[in-house]
Amino acid sequence: MSSLCCQSSTRTIRKLQHSSTLYLHPTIAEYAKMLVDKMPGNLSKVYFVNSGSEANDLAMLMARVYTQNFDIITLRNGYHGMAGQTMGLTSQNTWKYPIPHNFGIHHAINADPERGYWSHDDDNITDKYANDVKNLIEQATCGNIAAFITEVGFKSLGVDQSNKFYVFQR
Numbered sequence: 001m002s003s004l005c006c007q008s009s010t011r012t013i014r015k016l017q018h019s020s021t022l023y024l025h026p027t028i029a030e031y032a033k034m035l036v037d038k039m040p041g042n043l044s045k046v047y048f049v050n051s052g053s054e055a056n057d058l059a060m061l062m063a064r065v066y067t068q069n070f071d072i073i074t075l076r077n078g079y080h081g082m083a084g085q086t087m088g089l090t091s092q093n094t095w096k097y098p099i100p101h102n103f104g105i106h107h108a109i110n111a112d113p114e115r116g117y118w119s120h121d122d123d124n125i126t127d128k129y130a131n132d133v134k135n136l137i138e139q140a141t142c143g144n145i146a147a148f149i150t151e152v153g154f155k156s157l158g159v160d161q162s163n164k165f166y167v168f169q170r
Contacts, residue, residue: 053081056149060085063147071141073133074149075110089149106140108133 015027032046049055064070072089074080080089087096088105109117111129118125137145 051081053083053086056080056086056089057083059149060089060147067144067146069142069144069146070104071106071137071145072104072147072149073106073108073136073145075151076107077110078149078151080149080151104146106136108136 016025028048032048035046036044047058049058060072063072074089074091076091078089078091080086082090084101088102090096091107109129109132111125114120116129118128122128133148137143
């Protein structure tokens with residue numbers, strides 16, 4: 001029985017990657033190709049990371065390198081990780097340590113129709129939240145940003161997902 005289990009485990013382990021992506025296994029490359037084949041346009045790169053923090057850190061780096069801009073806008077009360085750079089994106093004091101972490105990170109007001117700055121029945125609420133982001137870009141940055149990072153569903157922000165607000169404004 002133990003020999004059979006060992007053989008089965010060995011077969012399975014040979015199919016898996018056992019370490020970082022620095023030591024690439026063919027299965028990972030095959031999976032990446034399958035993903036690229038499903039991507040639109042000229043998207044042809046896949047990065048595998050071990051956590052959301054690492055994914056967000058990579059997104060920040062890629063945005064800064066690609067745009068040649070440094071500043072990033074994110075929303076207050078969001079959670080984006082605990083790695084060095086992503087701690088700056090996270091805007092909750094319960095997830096911060098007393099170390100420098102906010103270089104080039106600016107926090108806009110999150111569009112919360114229930115507990116936010118403006119009432120959900122205000123006809124101009126979308127413009128008001130969008131203007132907060134616009135003012136932040138004009139007053140706290142050089143006028144060009146590398147990225148606007150937000151949560152897709154605003155889960156840790158506690159915001160009603162059905163409200164679109166400025167995230168969908170152009």
